[in-house]
Amino acid sequence: MRRHALQSFVLAVLLSVILLETGRVAAQNQPTTQNPPQTMVIIAGTSFPKDRLTIQELKALYLGETQLLQDLRIHPVDQRENQLIRKRFLERVVQMTRDRYIDYWNLRLFRYGGFSPLLRNTGREVIETVREQDGALGYVWLEEARNEPGIKILLTLDNL
Amino acid sequence: MRLLRPSFFFTLLTLLLSQADRPARGFEFKGFADVTYTRSSVDPGIDPDGRNGSFAIGQFDLFLTQPLDDRLEVLSELVVESDRNGESFIDLERLQISYLFSDALQLHAGRFHNIIGYWNTAYHHAALFPATIERPAFLEFEDDGGILPVHVVGVWLSGEVATAPIEIEYGLMAGNGPRIDNDVLNPGNVSDTNKNKAVSANITVKPSHPAGLGLGIFGHFGQVPIFDASSPPMEIGQVDQSILGADLFYQNLQDGAIGLELLAEYYRILDEDPKTGTGRFTSSAYYVQSGYHFTERFIPYLRYEQVRIEASDPYFTALGAANSNRWVYGLRYSLNPDSALKAEVRIVDQVGLDRYNEYAAQWAFGF
Numbered sequence: 001m002r003r004h005a006l007q008s009f010v011l012a013v014l015l016s017v018i019l020l021e022t023g024r025v026a027a028q029n030q031p032t033t034q035n036p037p038q039t040m041v042i043i044a045g046t047s048f049p050k051d052r053l054t055i056q057e058l059k060a061l062y063l064g065e066t067q068l069l070q071d072l073r074i075h076p077v078d079q080r081e082n083q084l085i086r087k088r089f090l091e092r093v094v095q096m097t098r099d100r101y102i103d104y105w106n107l108r109l110f111r112y113g114g115f116s117p118l119l120r121n122t123g124r125e126v127i128e129t130v131r132e133q134d135g136a137l138g139y140v141w142l143e144e145a146r147n148e149p150g151i152k153i154l155l156t157l158d159n160l
Numbered sequence: 161m162r163l164l165r166p167s168f169f170f171t172l173l174t175l176l177l178s179q180a181d182r183p184a185r186g187f188e189f190k191g192f193a194d195v196t197y198t199r200s201s202v203d204p205g206i207d208p209d210g211r212n213g214s215f216a217i218g219q220f221d222l223f224l225t226q227p228l229d230d231r232l233e234v235l236s237e238l239v240v241e242s243d244r245n246g247e248s249f250i251d252l253e254r255l256q257i258s259y260l261f262s263d264a265l266q267l268h269a270g271r272f273h274n275i276i277g278y279w280n281t282a283y284h285h286a287a288l289f290p291a292t293i294e295r296p297a298f299l300e301f302e303d304d305g306g307i308l309p310v311h312v313v314g315v316w317l318s319g320e321v322a323t324a325p326i327e328i329e330y331g332l333m334a335g336n337g338p339r340i341d342n343d344v345l346n347p348g349n350v351s352d353t354n355k356n357k358a359v360s361a362n363i364t365v366k367p368s369h370p371a372g373l374g375l376g377i378f379g380h381f382g383q384v385p386i387f388d389a390s391s392p393p394m395e396i397g398q399v400d401q402s403i404l405g406a407d408l409f410y411q412n413l414q415d416g417a418i419g420l421e422l423l424a425e426y427y428r429i430l431d432e433d434p435k436t437g438t439g440r441f442t443s444s445a446y447y448v449q450s451g452y453h454f455t456e457r458f459i460p461y462l463r464y465e466q467v468r469i470e471a472s473d474p475y476f477t478a479l480g481a482a483n484s485n486r487w488v489y490g491l492r493y494s495l496n497p498d499s500a501l502k503a504e505v506r507i508v509d510q511v512g513l514d515r516y517n518e519y520a521a522q523w524a525f526g527f
Contacts, residue, residue, distance in 0.1 A: 060322065065263075065320060065322060065327070066263055066322070067260060067263055068260070068262055068263055072230075073230035073231065073260075097456060099456060099457070099494075099496065099497050100456065102497040102498075103497050106190070106288075106289070106497060106498075106526065107282070107289055109188055109190070109223075109225065110190070110223060110284060110286060110289065111281060111282055111284070113225045113233055113235040113256070113258060114225070114233070115188075115225075115227060115233075116188060135230070
C-alpha cells in the first residue's frame with residue numbers, strides 16, 4: 001500500500017514537472033513584442049591583433065576555447081543578461097540559451113580555471129572597455145558604434 | 161585535514177572584502193553546497209543509522225580563481241565538510257598556479273584532480289554540476305573510501321588544439337605517488353615515500369559533429385606502498401600499479417540542448433607486488449550513465465556501475481574493497497543555473513556482503 005502511494009506520488013511529481021516545464025517553454029516561445037531587425041557589430045580597440053573575425057572564431061573566443069590571438073590575451077565582453085542584444089548574440093553566435101551559457105561558464109571555470117567574459121551594463125560601457133583594454137572585444141548595436149573613435153569593427157551581423 | 165576554526169571564515173571574509181572594489185579582472189569566487197536526505201535498507205550491522213533516514217549538509221565548496229596577469233593565474237578549491245560525528249574539517253582539494261604559454265600549452269603546479277576519466281576532472285567537489293546526487297562509488301574521493309588515486313600533487317601540462325573537424329585536449333601529469341595508510345588512500349600532499357613519481361596522461365578527441373561528443377583514453381602509473389596502523393607505521397607491502405582506461409561523453413549544450421546525455425568510463429587496474437612475486441592482478445571498474453533532457457531543466461537519468469576485483473589483489477585487499485554492482489535511477493530539476501533539486505533511488509549489491517536500496521533527495525546550489 002505504502003509502495004503504491006509512493007509510486008503515485010513520484011508519478012504525480014514527474015507529470016507536474018513536465019507540465020510546468022512544457023508551459024514555461026511554450027510561454028518562452030510566444031512571440032514577444034516585435035522589434036525591427038537590427039544590426040549588431042563586433043568591436044575591438046584599434047590595437048586588436050585582427051581586423052576581421054568569423055563567427056566560428058568569435059564563438060571560440062566567447063567560449064574560452066581560444067584565449068590568445070597573436071600572443072595577446074583576449075578579453076571578451078558580455079552585456080548584462082537582461083539586455084536584448086545579449087540574447088540575440090547568444091542565439092546567433094554562441095548558439096546557446098541564457099541558462100546553458102551560464103552553465104557552460106560555471107563548469108568551464110570550475111574545470112579549467114581561466115577568465116569568464118567581462119560584464120558590462122550598456123553598449124557605451126562596452127565601447128569604453130574595448131577602447132581602453134588591450135585584447136578586449138565586445139558586441140554593440142551598429143548605431144552605438146557609429147562614428148566612435150578608437151575602435152574597429154571586426155564583424156557585422158545583420159537582421160537580428 | 162584540520163579542524164575548522166572561526167579564524168578561517170574571518171580570513172575568507174577579509175579576503176573577499178579586500179577584493180570587492182578591484183577592477184574588472186579581479187578574482188572569480190563561487191561557493192557550492194548541498195543539503196541531502198538519505199534513507200537506506202542497509203543491514204544495521206554495516207550502517208547503524210542507515211534505516212533512520214538522515215539529513216546531511218554536503219561539501220561546502222569555496223572556489224576561487226585569481227589572475228595575476230594575462231598569463232598567470234591561481235586557482236583554489238577549499239572544501240568544508242563534516243564527518244559522522246558532526247565535526248567539520250577543511251580540505252584543500254585543489255590549489256594550482258598556472259602559466260598559459262599558448263592555447264595548446266599550459267603549465268600548472270600544485271594539487272589537482274588526477275586526469276583519469278571524464279568525471280574526475282569535470283565535476284570536482286561541487287554537487288551542483290553532475291546530474292546525479294553522488295559520484296560513481298569507485299570514483300569517491302580518497303578520504304571518503306575511494307579506491308582510485310583521484311588527487312595528485314605535482315606538475316601538469318595541458319592544452320587544447322583545435323584543428324577542424326576535431327579538437328584535441330591532452331594532459332600529462334607527474335607527482336607524488338599515493339600510499340595506503342591503514343586502509344585509506346593518501347595522495348601524499350607533502351611528501352612521497354619513494355623516488356618513483358606517479359605519472360598520468362590523457363588525450364580526448366572532440367569532433368565538430370556531433371557537437372558535444374568526446375572520446376578519451378587515459379593512463380596512470382605509480383608505485384603504492386602499503387602501511388599498517390602501527391605507530392610508527394610499518395610498510396607491509398608495495399604495489400606497482402597501472403591504470404588504463406577510456407571514457408566517452410556526449411553532452412550537447414547548444415540549441416536548447418533537449419535530448420540525450422551520455423557518460424561512460426572504463427578502468428582496468430593492473431597491480432603487481434614486485435617483492436612477493438605473487439604475479440599480476442587485474443581488476444576493472446566502469447559505469448554507464450544516461451540522461452534525457454525532456455526540457456532544458458528537467459533530466460531523468462540512469463546509471464549502472466560495476467567493480468570487479470581479482471581475488472587477493474594486494475592493493476584492493478589493503479583498501480578493503482570488494483566487488484559491487486549499483487543501479488541509480490533519478491530525476492534532476494534545475495530551478496536555475498545555480499540551483500537544482502534531485503531525487504534518486506539506488507540499488508546497491510555489495511557482492512557477498514549485502515544488497516540494499518537507498519533513497520536520496522538533494523538540493524544542490526551555487527552562489
